[in-house]
């Protein structure tokens with residue numbers, strides 16, 4: 322098998338935001354800088370732009386039209402909601418974040434890579450079918466899940482999300498669809514306010530593990546081992562997509578959870594073992610990962626590297 326795939330595009334460093342905004346181009350540079358030469362043997366791919374048809378797998382056509390109208394040919398920054406901004410390169414970057422997620426699916430389905438990570442920003446898991454939210458324009462993980470079903474004929478796809486924030490957008494896209502499973506650990510209370518344990522989807526296909534501020538990495542991993550991962554094994558998806566947010570790190574300025582850098586490696590290995598268990602039982606299950614949050618640049622770069630090492634070791 323070939324080496325794992327790393328998906329990126331230089332425009333990820335050009336999607337500008339106002340001064341002081343945490344979801345900033347330096348995130349892109351911090352990841353590339355901390356990776357150094359260590360991952361030079363991975364296969365690098367440029368993230369392509371998502372097509373209109375791919376966006377429509379999740380988003381309403383009126384919303385897509387609205388985003389294109391609001392963000393095409395911009396000369397300056399404009400707000401899309403209270404904390405989501407767009408500038409001259411934002412539409413292209415968001416399209417490549419969604420397209421990179423779909424490319425990750427294609428690479429593992431074609432067996433060109435054993436696993437794939439897209440480091441494209443902005444994140445996607447807060448974008449709902451009909452609105453931009455929380456730094457997110459397009460719901461990249463949900464789009465990739467539906468792309469896997471539409472193009473590759475997969476029956477069931479799961480998104481597992483360890484970002485400190487609840488992925489309200491992914492949950493909204495999956496809520497009514499029994500073939501799409503969403504599992505999330507996140508801090509509560511915290512933005513966006515969704516993700517209570519009783520939010521279980523129309524078909525018991527949503528699994529939420531809210532964590533009190535200060536919860537340690539050990540406790541969060543215990544929650545994944547005892548409740549979220551067994552639920553994923555029961556659902557037996559054909560593909561697992563990680564919504565890899567690193568803002569549950571203890572040093573993150575936006576979150577109050579206490580994951581250490583090494584905890585992200587442990588959790589990644591646990592998710593990988595879960596995927597292997599499903600593959601052994603069903604004959605096939607694949608794994609990809611997509612960058613979501615992470616706003617302390619040192620913690621972000623180091624945690625992404627720990628995540629990549631764990632993905633490679635699976």
Ligand SMILES: [Zn+2]
Pocket residue numbers: 484485486566568613614615
């Ligand atoms: Zn987040």
